[in-house]
Amino acid sequence: QQPVQSPQAVILREGEDAVINCSSSKALYSVHWYRQKHGEAPVFLMILLKGGEQKGHDKISASFNEKKQQSSLYLTASQLSYSGTYFCGTRYSGTYKYIFGTGTRLKVLA
Amino acid sequence: DTAVSQTPKYLVTQMGNDKSIKCEQNLGHDTMYWYKQDSKKFLKIMFSYNNKELIINETVPNRFSPKSPDKAHLNLHINSLELGDSAVYFCASSLGTDNGQPQHFGDGTRLSIL
Numbered sequence: 001q002q003p004v005q006s007p008q009a010v011i012l013r014e015g016e017d018a019v020i021n022c023s024s025s026k027a028l029y030s031v032h033w034y035r036q037k038h039g040e041a042p043v044f045l046m047i048l049l050k051g052g053e054q055k056g057h058d059k060i061s062a063s064f065n066e067k068k069q070q071s072s073l074y075l076t077a078s079q080l081s082y083s084g085t086y087f088c089g090t091r092y093s094g095t096y097k098y099i100f101g102t103g104t105r106l107k108v109l110a
Numbered sequence: 111d112t113a114v115s116q117t118p119k120y121l122v123t124q125m126g127n128d129k130s131i132k133c134e135q136n137l138g139h140d141t142m143y144w145y146k147q148d149s150k151k152f153l154k155i156m157f158s159y160n161n162k163e164l165i166i167n168e169t170v171p172n173r174f175s176p177k178s179p180d181k182a183h184l185n186l187h188i189n190s191l192e193l194g195d196s197a198v199y200f201c202a203s204s205l206g207t208d209n210g211q212p213q214h215f216g217d218g219t220r221l222s223i224l
Contacts, residue, residue, distance in 0.1 A: 030209040041200060041215035042153070049210055085151055089213075096165045096207055098143065100153040 001026070003088055003101040011107045012078050020073040020104045022088030031071040032089040033062055034100075035082075042087060045073075078108045113137050116201050116216035123191060124224050131186045131219045133201030139214070141165075141207055142184040144176060145200040147218070153200070159184055160207055196223045 003024045010018055022031060030049045034042040046055060048064035048071060055062060059076045075082055088101040114135045123129055135142065143166075144156040157176040158166035164176070173189040184201060198218045204211040 032212060034213075036151075041217050042213075044212035044214070047210055047212060087153060091209055096158060096160075097168070098155050098158070098166075098213070103151050103153075105151075 001092065002099055003028070003031075003090060005086075005088060005101040005104045007104060008102070009105040009107075011109065013109055014080060015077050016108075018075045018078060018106060020075075020086050020106070022071045022073075022101050024069050024090065026092060027068040028071075028090040029068075029093055030090060031062075031064055033071075033073050034087045034089060035084045036087065037084040075106070078106075080108050080110060082106060083108045114201060114203055114214050114216040116199075116219050118219060119217060120220050120222075122222045122224065125191055125193060127191050128187070128189045129191060129221075130188070131199055131201075131221075133184045133186070133216055135182055135201075135203040135214070137203060137205075137214060139203040139205050140181060141204045141211075142178065142181075143202040143204075143213065144184065144186050145202065147198045147200060149197070157184075157186075165207070191221075191223050193223050196221055 003022050006021045032047050033045040036042040051066040051068045053064045062073045064071045086104045116133050141160045143158045145153050147153050156170050159178040162178045175187045178184045198220050200218045201216040202213040204213045
């Protein structure tokens with residue numbers, strides 16, 4: 001039931017773009033995105049609640065497909081500070097249980 | 111002011127010992143969580159309390175016992191520690207159980223079992 005993220009890892013040069021996907025076999029109530037830098041706590045980035053929704057701030061944005069089974073996180077013109085592990089998180093219908101995705105390690109090189 | 115604080119930050123102990131980790135949040139949130147992050151970085155929910163009431167109790171050995179004395183505190187006691195308990199334990203809180211509420215994490219407690 002754990003959402004699967006792809007790719008598992010990605011290396012970029014500063015200024016390049018990246019897309020991280022979060023896929024589920026069941027419809028998600030919502031999807032949350034977090035970034036965790038090495039040795040630190042996960043930090044909330046954004047939430048998407050509705051199918052077809054897109055939102056973003058600065059150069060990080062995300063989308064949620066109509067069927068609510070996939071979300072993508074878009075990182076444009078990446079900066080060194082974007083390095084870390086990105087997690088999607090969700091809760092399925094009828095449960096309080098919160099589940100994080102498998103994680104995507106992103107490293108931005110100068 | 112730290113929003114979600116955990117103590118201790120590091121815990122090194124021997125197999126068989128009993129230890130506790132404390133968590134406090136000053137955000138006025140109703141819901142608190144304990145997560146375990148293993149060496150592969152998977153984040154897995156262990157327990158959740160809403161207004162001091164246990165709402166999530168995952169398949170966790172009964173050596174692990176959470177306790178919430180009030181809404182702002184959620185502690186984790188672990189009996190008879192085993193090698194497999196080595197991990198980073200994160201406390202988190204959210205405004206409530208509503209789907210639209212983000213979680214705020216503490217800095218984690220790095221538990222190492224010798």
